[in-house]
Amino acid sequence: MIGALRVARAAAELQFKEVAVSGFLLFGALVQPFFIGVMTMYMLRHRPDFDPVYVVVGAALSGLWSVLLFAGSSAISHERSLGTLELVVAAPTSFFVVYGGKIAGTLAFSLVSVVFSYAIGAWLFGYPITVADPVGFGLSLLFALVALWATGMLFAPLGILWRTVGRFLGLLEYPIYSLSGFLFPILLLPVWTIPVSYALPPYWAALALHASASGELDLLGLARVWAVLVLTAVVLMIIASRLFLAVLQRARRSGSLALS
Amino acid sequence: MRLFFVTADYTFRGMFHWLRPVPYVVNRLLFPLVQLVFFALVGQYGGSQSLSFYLVGNAIGVATLSTFGVSQAVADERWQGTLSYLLASPAPRVPVFFGRAAYHIVDGMLNMAAAFALAVLVFGLRLPLEGLTGLVLSMLVATVALCGVGLLLGALAYIFLDATLLANWAMFILLLLTGMNIPLSELPGFAAAIGEALPLTRSIAAARLYAAGAPLDAGLGLLAGDLAIGAVYAVAGYFVFGWLELRSRIQGRLEGV
Numbered sequence: 001m002i003g004a005l006r007v008a009r010a011a012a013e014l015q016f017k018e019v020a021v022s023g024f025l026l027f028g029a030l031v032q033p034f035f036i037g038v039m040t041m042y043m044l045r046h047r048p049d050f051d052p053v054y055v056v057v058g059a060a061l062s063g064l065w066s067v068l069l070f071a072g073s074s075a076i077s078h079e080r081s082l083g084t085l086e087l088v089v090a091a092p093t094s095f096f097v098v099y100g101g102k103i104a105g106t107l108a109f110s111l112v113s114v115v116f117s118y119a120i121g122a123w124l125f126g127y128p129i130t131v132a133d134p135v136g137f138g139l140s141l142l143f144a145l146v147a148l149w150a151t152g153m154l155f156a157p158l159g160i161l162w163r164t165v166g167r168f169l170g171l172l173e174y175p176i177y178s179l180s181g182f183l184f185p186i187l188l189l190p191v192w193t194i195p196v197s198y199a200l201p202p203y204w205a206a207l208a209l210h211a212s213a214s215g216e217l218d219l220l221g222l223a224r225v226w227a228v229l230v231l232t233a234v235v236l237m238i239i240a241s242r243l244f245l246a247v248l249q250r251a252r253r254s255g256s257l258a259l260s
Numbered sequence: 261m262r263l264f265f266v267t268a269d270y271t272f273r274g275m276f277h278w279l280r281p282v283p284y285v286v287n288r289l290l291f292p293l294v295q296l297v298f299f300a301l302v303g304q305y306g307g308s309q310s311l312s313f314y315l316v317g318n319a320i321g322v323a324t325l326s327t328f329g330v331s332q333a334v335a336d337e338r339w340q341g342t343l344s345y346l347l348a349s350p351a352p353r354v355p356v357f358f359g360r361a362a363y364h365i366v367d368g369m370l371n372m373a374a375a376f377a378l379a380v381l382v383f384g385l386r387l388p389l390e391g392l393t394g395l396v397l398s399m400l401v402a403t404v405a406l407c408g409v410g411l412l413l414g415a416l417a418y419i420f421l422d423a424t425l426l427a428n429w430a431m432f433i434l435l436l437l438t439g440m441n442i443p444l445s446e447l448p449g450f451a452a453a454i455g456e457a458l459p460l461t462r463s464i465a466a467a468r469l470y471a472a473g474a475p476l477d478a479g480l481g482l483l484a485g486d487l488a489i490g491a492v493y494a495v496a497g498y499f500v501f502g503w504l505e506l507r508s509r510i511q512g513r514l515e516g517v
Contacts (some may be wrong), residue, residue: 023425035432039299042442046308104414174294 007093009217011101012108018078019071019109033113034061037120040183052127053213056117058183061206062150063113066173072152073104073159073169075099082136089248096153096244103152107145114141134213136222140212143229144205150240151201157243160229161250180206201232263351271333274368292322292371293378299441300383309443315385316471317440319375320464323402324434326361326368328427330410333360335423348369349504357498360414361407369479394479395471398463403485405459405490406434412497418504433461439464459493462486 019025028126037059044050049201078101079085089095122129131137155169177183179193180202186194211217218227296318302316337343346356376395379385385396409430417423435441437455444452444461455461463486466479 024428027428031429031431035436039423040302040306040435042446043302043306043308047306152279161452171290171294174298178294178298178301184301187300188305250324251390 004093004097006250008097008101008104011098013106015071015102016076016109017104019067020105022071025067025071025109028066029063029110029113030116033059033117036062036183037117038124041121041125044183050124051214052121053129053131054210055183056129057209057213058119058206059120060114060117061180061182061202061209062177063117064107065176065180067107067110067113068103068147068148068152069155069173069176071109071168072103073155075102075106076156076160084183089251092173095242095248099156099244100149100153103149106152108151131213133212133222136212136219137209137225138218140205140208140222141228144208146200147233147236150236153240154199154236154243157240157247161243163166172224174200176200179203182206182212201229201236204229206233261284264355264359264362267356268362271360272329272363273347289371289374292325292375296375296378297382299435300379303441308479311383312471313468314384314441315379315383316468317464318374319379320398320402321435321438321440321460322366322371322375323399323460323463324407324431325371326403326406327410327413327430328424329364330361330407331368331413331417331423331427333364333410333414335414335417338418339445340370345517347508353505354498357411357501358494362412364407364410365400365403368400368406372399372403373431386469388473390475391470391473394474394476395467397476397483397504398467398470398479401486401490402460402463402467405463408490408492408494408497409459412493412500415500415504418501434458434460437461442515459486459490462489497507 027150037055038057040058043054045052076085078158079088088098091098118129121127159169178189179186179197180200181197181204186197186203189197204225208229211225212222262338265464289326296315299318300314301310303309304311337346376385376387410427413426413430414423417426420426433454435448437444437451438458438460440460444455447455462482466482466486469479470476
């Protein structure tokens with residue numbers, strides 16, 4: 001167990017260093033949330049109940065999700081293009097652990113979008129950005145990261161097992177912003193999409209972060225949302241581990257460790 | 261002319277990476293539509309403008325995707341190893357350079373048509389029949405003007421290396437400053453001034469006029485302005501490309517940088 005954690009930490013550190021110098025992912029973590037934050041600040045500020053913290057949290061979530069989506073879905077193809085995938089798969093450490101570490105490193109990097117979004121609201125627009133329940137917000141962020149990590153674990157095996165699915169993963173950026181209520185309530189969406197939202201960990205992550213930032217939910221309400229986040233994370237992790245096994249079995253059966 | 265169309269054809273088919281329909285559908289048709297839905301819903305939630313303001317603005321704004329294709333088509337010559345052959349060929353540069361944008365104009369129009377269809381069918385946007393000609397003209401001018409931006413970005417990508425990143429910057433600057441989602445009057449003075457110098461600003465304003473039923477001549481001045489701005493960007497791109505070509509010959513580095 002300790003050995004696995006050591007490997008995961010090493011993978012996370014390496015991934016963090018890689019994504020931190022990627023122009024595309026820096027754009028996703030800093031520039032894109034900046035533009036989305038500024039635009040939505042202008043678009044929502046005429047509402048009578050406007051709360052700048054809502055935009056800050058929403059913009060930060062958009063950065064988290066975009067980086068996770070693009071770095072997570074390309075992590076294995078990146079190994080493939082570097083020619084290191086065979087070595088990683090052949091190593092005695094579980095491939096699931098290595099990839100888990102990489103996703104954790106990606107998420108750690110994407111946290112800069114939270115800081116940056118705060119700066120947009122507080123410094124660029126001069127709004128007082130105060131979190132109503134800081135402890136609840138911190139715990140919500142922790143549970144949100146766990147659930148998003150589990151979601152990220154699904155990307156790679158899905159993209160390898162079904163290449164067409166892999167192509168559509170990149171398309172999930174704005175639909176998840178919308179379906180998860182990052183910057184507007186999901187009640188604006190058609191009724192049939194509501195169950196889809198409920199099935200998405202980013203929706204619960206957004207609910208926990210928005211509610212703890214505004215103080216809308218008490219501790220019991222937040223605890224319920226955290227429980228759902230943990231539950232979805234466990235379910236996704238089980239599915240992801242099965243998919244990873246399927247990927248490796250298929251690769252070994254066909255004798256193509258490059259998984260091409 | 262033959263060279264222009266040969267370049268246009270091969271650039272679109274060969275250097276655009278989308279030889280099969282699935283990536284094309286994902287990147288060029290679905291992506292702009294989900295982006296339109298997101299901004300339309302944020303706008304609706306904000307409530308400062310009518311829903312049609314956001315729908316028309318973002319449907320015309322779908323043209324920003326043209327900058328990706330055109331800039332990629334120019335910049336990818338180096339990555340695919342064909343830049344040296346291009347620079348060594350005696351072919352006149354004008355059709356070779358501008359030909360890269362030709363198919364993207366048609367493609368951009370198709371994407372915008374899909375965006376308007378979505379706005380009408382899903383959001384119930386009403387477009388008056390008398391405004392349709394002007395609307396189609398706005399779509400055409402928007403995509404031509406943005407292809408000009410794409411040509412400039414593609415040429416600049418020989419220096420900055422990453423055409424996709426440049427196009428992403430361009431897309432978000434256009435989203436913010438062209439009045440697509442925020443009226444220019446709400447932006448700070450310097451930002452509004454930058455917006456006025458960007459292509460798309462006037463096409464969006466004209467499209468909104470036509471979508472409200474204005475006669476054709478009401479927006480022609482705006483469209484002429486956007487066309488002129490787009491031409492300035494395209495010609496600037498051509499000169500940057502020519503300058504890089506000259507520099508690469510002088511320095512003996514045919515890869516441009």
